[in-house]
Amino acid sequence: MARTSDAARAATTTLHGAARAVPTKLHGAAQAVRRAAEHPGRERDLAAQALKAAFAAWLSWAIVGWWLHAPMAFVAPWVAILLVESTVYQSVAHALQQLAAIAAGTIMATELVLLMHNRMGAMGLVLPLVVLLSSWWRLGRQGIYTATGALFVLTDTHVGWTTSGARIAEAAFGATVGIAVNALIRPPVYLRDARASLRAAARETAEILEQPAGRLVDGQWDEDGAKAWHQQALRIQHRVEECRSAVGWSRESLWGNVRRRALEPSSPAGDDEDALVVLEYAAVHTAELTRTLVEAAAADRQSRWAGLPLIHGYADFLAQAARVMRLSGQSDAERDDDEALRQAAREMRATVDGLRRQMLDTVLGEPELGEPEEASAYGALLLQAQRLAWHLDAAAREDSARGQV
Template structure:
């Protein structure tokens, strides 16, 4: 009988680590609020100074409102997209108001026609665009009837000026980047995956499969929320780099965003395998099955899960470490992958030679080994690239 010689190192996580992480997040959010407040004031005052001298009755409120909306967009790209939609919707609404006022006058019939046209405008426009067109047209209906061209020109110029001012401030004054949020989400996801793998490994070693099998499956299914959150953060970080002036001075930021995207793809694949492992372990001790796993296999499989947990957590640490001098995470990752691969090959040979007890559970052994092999393949591929 072949025994495993792989030793699993268990390290306790400092209690203060989550506290420090929470403190950093609170400080980061507070700083973000201050930056948004300063940028909003700058955009509002700049727009007022530019628009007030030429707008009728010295009331540039629509321009200021547009500037505030654009400067508070989540990214520079988003502010440009919103500005284009707002200007187009405002022009469409004013033209619609001008046409209906000429044909029907400022009457209930004109309002009805505007509502019908906005609702039936076509599938290419979103509901928000149609609503903005309709509201703009209804508000401008009376004034366009009395002074069509003047009240058609000034709102468009105000919207355009406010949009330009808001975009300029958003792009030039500390444009938003979400790389830290993306990194944090990926680390949280990797930590959750590694923690579940480690918990399953410890449970198997302590003969707790029967009592904890379904709890592990529930935790694995709950990972979907973390996956969704991480994907959203990675996408937002990638979008925040588009047309961002801070990336000109920090070229490595874009490489970091690409690394985040690649790391998420790896973790998404690992999450699928972790869920498969949890499902197989839960089913193996279902009262309706007769293919319970042998403890000999589970003892050795627990060692592999501990190693896989360390490899998963170190994989994100390695990919998100920009300084190549940080060799320790890479070495730990390589050691964990090599150790688990060695175990995997040994156990595969034992299964093939029929050296394990419970031979009737060979298909369950195969499922667990296949999920682990795919998990290791994803980690190994990510490490090599």
């Protein structure tokens, strides 16, 4: 009885939790609809793709089923709705794979049924073969339609080459309609998503660089803080992977896209690639910088480092690198001109040059830095600073050069 009561209370709690979540879910859905109606974004893109898929299926059925009265008319809208893909390139590539899979399964099943005159026996032979064929890497995710094509034949009461040929032809027609609708009616473009990801990652990198900039100078720096900075820097590398995926989608969405000519003058294809390369370098070097700080964060070292001229200069470099990252992550509308970016990059390089000149004098002139461990820690910091500064400065100059063209 006690167990029954506990189970009832748990079920009641679950139902109450689900009931409380419903208004939140409805509010989120309403907000998504509002965003889709008000301005361009992911929600509007998804709504457009859904409407296009529905239209492709309707058009296929209207021609093949309503007008031509084809015997297997349902195949055409089924294939059409599946091939309104995320990009035009994927629509074409997946159409070829899907048609090959459907044709292979259909032909194999038809041949065996006609030879054996026994659908149950043919099913026992052909299904293992088509399931194995569906895992062939050249068919990709469309390989499952090998088994689907075979099942359409095996479960049909009338098996013949005419029926099977009509099924393949209707699949080809549905694929043609799906590709045409996706390519000609508001073909999807993901430039906006890629740039939003790149800017967000640049801002996060700037925030990570800013945090140790102030803490190094005031001496409020410990091993736990350095480890937290390093963990944040490692998360940036995951964001870079997301950006790489977004840039890949952006590039692929322009292949075979009729809107490409209108988009390329204001959105050169190489800009996002260049920004991604710079962000990759920044993420790697930021992780190495923070790792060096973790290794150098012995319990008795922070207060001593805080009073050294080199640490003050290094903190200035981190703040300036953060400013360059933040400015490079801004859109043209957010940034009035490129002079602020160029000036920030020049100041950062000047600081690094000063750190390099101070390095030898500081290590030799400070008795507490006479240990090889201390000197190697400073050397690692300076090396990473030079690499990061070089890449950020090069990116700033390229950005400015593009803005002047």
